[in-house]
C-alpha cells in the first residue's frame with residue numbers, strides 16, 4: 111500500500127517548521143528526503159510515525175493505503191523505524207533483541223519468525239551473540255531485521271548508515287532497497303549521502319528555512 115503525506119503545516123506556537131509537503135510513496139519504493147540541518151527532516155519523520163513533540167501542531171493528513179494514520183497512536187500505525195543509533199539492548203542476545211520486538215504469540219512461533227528475519231539479513235549465525243561483540247555493519251543488519259520483524263506497513267529511516275564506512279553503507283543500502291522492494295512497503299529515507307538517491311523522481315529536497323515565525 112502507498113504512503114501518502116499531505117502536510118499543510120507543522121508548527122510550534124511560535125514557528126512554522128514545515129509547510130506544503132505533498133508526496134506519495136508507492137509500495138516498494140524508497141523515497142529520499144534531503145535538506146540542510148534544521149530544514150525539518152526529522153520532524154517530517156516524527157509526524158509520520160506519531161512521535162512529534164505535543165507542542166508541535168500538525169495540520170494535514172497521512173494515509174497508508176485507505177487508512178488514515180495521523181489520528182492513530184504510534185503503535186497502531188505499524189510503521190517500522192531505523193535510526194542512526196541502533197538501540198540494541200546489550201544485556202540480551204541478538205535473538206532476544208528480536209523476540210523483544212515481537213511481544214505476542216507463542217514463543218516457538220516468535221522464535222521461528224525472528225530466526226527467519228536474521229536469515230533475511232544474513233545474520234543467522236549470530237543469533238546467540240551479544241550485540242556488543244558485533245561490528246557496526248552487523249549491528250545495522252540486526253537493527254534492520256528487528257525493524258522489519260513486526261511486518262510494518264511502511265519503513266522510516268533516519269540516517270541509519272551514516273556511522274558505517276562507504277563500503278558497508280553501499281551493502282546496507284542494497285539490502286534495504288532489496289527488502290523494501292521484496293516486501294512491497296513504502297519507505298522514507300532521510301540522508302545526507304547523495305549515493306542514497308536511487309531515482310531523482312523519488313527525492314524531496316527540503317530547502318526552505320523552516321523556522322519562520324508564524
Ligand SMILES: Nc1ncnc2c1ncn2[C@@H]1O[C@H](COP(=O)(O)OP(=O)(O)OP(=O)(O)O)[C@@H](O)[C@H]1O
Pocket residue numbers: 122127145146147148149150151152153154163165166320321
Ligand atoms: N518541539 C520543537 N519546538 C521548537 N522547535 C522545534 C521543535 N522540534 C523541532 N524544532 C525546530 O524545527 C527545526 C527543524 O528540526 P528538525 O530536527 O526536524 O530538522 P532536521 O532537518 O532533521 O535537522 P538535522 O539534519 O540537524 O537533524 C529546527 O530548527 C528545530 O530547532
